[in-house]
Amino acid sequence: MRDESGEQRKTVVVVMGVAGSGKSTVGRMLADRLGWSFAEADDFHPADNVAKMTAGVPLDDEDRWPWLQLILEWIDAHPSSAIVTCSALRRSYRDVLRRSSVDVRFLHLDGTVEDLSSRLMARTDHFMSAAMLQSQLAALERLEDDEEDGAVVPITGSALHVTDAALRVLRLP
DSSP states (O other), X not given: XXXXXXXXXXXXXXXXXXXXXXXXXXXXXXXXXXXXXXXXXXXGSOHHXXXXXXXXXXXXXHHHHHHHHHHHHHHHHOSSOEEEEOOOOSHHHHHHHHTSSSEEXXXXXXXXXXXXXXXXXXXXXXXXXGGGHHHHHHHOXXXXXXXXXXXXXXXXXXXXXXXXXXXXXXXXX
């Protein structure tokens, strides 16, 4: 995107969705394809949040607000366009990230409960257990029609297929 002077405007794409939707994989692939930086929102969680999730306890809003603020600060401080993963389950969470001074866009990776569950069951290197999926699905507020800065891509097919679809719907090179 360009600003009024024709200069390229910094854009940050938030790859959002519930656990198991492929945020990290697709986010890294998008960053590689675009030559942009990549950040993993899980790295912004304080130790208390990680401990809760590891114990199978869902985060509440009080846990998430400081985490979202750290992501927002990273977005504003980062010097160039970037991709960042973040579940961004609720509109109010997305609204926090929209407070940025840069162009923030959302890419919702969407899948069936069956696909998400099987992906989570196969994963062994993450603190988020498959048992937490239902709480995330219950909290998920899908992008609304007036959230024009967002796009939805189904997670069917390979990660390459999903990445290609994401580039198309986001109209990125």
